[in-house]
């Protein structure tokens with residue numbers, strides 16, 4: 001009889017696309033057995049019939065470390081992640097200095113290794129000469145911004161030149177790694193802002209900015225270029241911020257033609273209500289601005305798999321800097337909001353409402369993101385031999401989300417005052433309980449760099 005390190009008794013496990021009543025045993029950080037009446041382990045926890053999901057894998061975390069650690073660092077962000085059931089995250093290159101070379105990647109990996117509680121990797125800006133070296137060093141993938149302005153939209157890692165985009169895609173394609181792009185079209189963005197200021201001068205500047213920011217044509221035009229370049233170069237394009245109907249339509253067609261192009265959407269666009277926008281102002285921007293039809297199109301695209309992945313876009317800034325600078329001049333202001341902590345609760349509430357099923361949520365927030373960065377089935381699934389990354393959830397628990405007890409350094413949540421049903425109770429990362437009843441227990445530095453398994457066959461769909 002094997003002796004297990006940890007056994008979870010009387011659980012409802014999400015296995016093979018559905019919930020199964022069983023026990024789960026963990027040995028050497030991995031799932032060792034799933035079955036009825038497993039023996040006690042060195043430690044045994046009775047789950048009392050609660051649901052156990054694979055830990056979430058987030059492909060869009062802005063950790064702000066190095067360079068902007070007054071906003072967030074790997075210690076605080078990973079605590080927020082642990083509190084919210086996220087056991088692996090991949091962060092973004094818009095830090096100081098920008099992560100755009102092997103040297104800056106290794107420096108950041110070193111920082112994360114010392115501070116993070118959850119497992120991690122990084123997306124790096126694809127400076128062409130550095131791409132092969134970064135691939136060999138185990139980078140999760142690449143990230144390009146097409147939006148530019150004040151921080152966090154750093155002009156140094158913004159690419160608007162289509163020729164340069166083509167060359168970057170062609171170089172990345174050779175590595176088989178994904179390339180994330182934030183689509184935008186700056187000249188249209190600027191044009192729309194001026195138009196809103198003229199036609200609706202009584203709107204606060206941040207409202208005009210927010211309305212311009214989400215204009216369909218900004219995404220439709222840029223996504224059509226990106227998809228055309230991806231079709232030609234066969235890069236594994238992964239679009240972020242897929243909240244436009246034009247973008248969704250282009251994506252649907254490309255997928256239908258068999259191209260390996262994937263997309264994500266982050267909650268602020270379609271789970272923030274106009275009422276919350278009025279109450280919280282620039283803190284929830286650009287949420288609450290999309291038409292009902294557009295929000296419905298996002299849910300539909302998630303349900304049909306046109307949008308593959310949910311991601312947090314955890315993007316902390318201090319409340320003061322967002323509110324003050326947005327009121328003065330939106331073009332020089334930061335925007336974005338902390339998400340890691342309450343993201344799971346927000347979507348468990350959607351599961352309870354029936355907007356999405358628990359299976360769809362696990363696919364979009366755990367399994368598919370793990371596949372995109374090629375760490376599946378090590379991550380993103382409850383299966384024998386997989387890392388024991390788990391989140392225990394209580395689907396019935398009602399609670400009000402609040403800024404009072406958040407781990408993110410900026411100390412606020414865009415969901416202030418929102419009542420939800422469904423909550424994470426316990427987070428387990430590689431067999432270690434790192435959060436229990438809202439208390440983060442994991443030690444800084446216990447998170448580990450997780451590199452691609454390189455099981456994907458390059459260009460497998462063609």
Ligand SMILES: [Zn+2]
Pocket residue numbers: 060062092313315
């Ligand atoms: Zn982002």
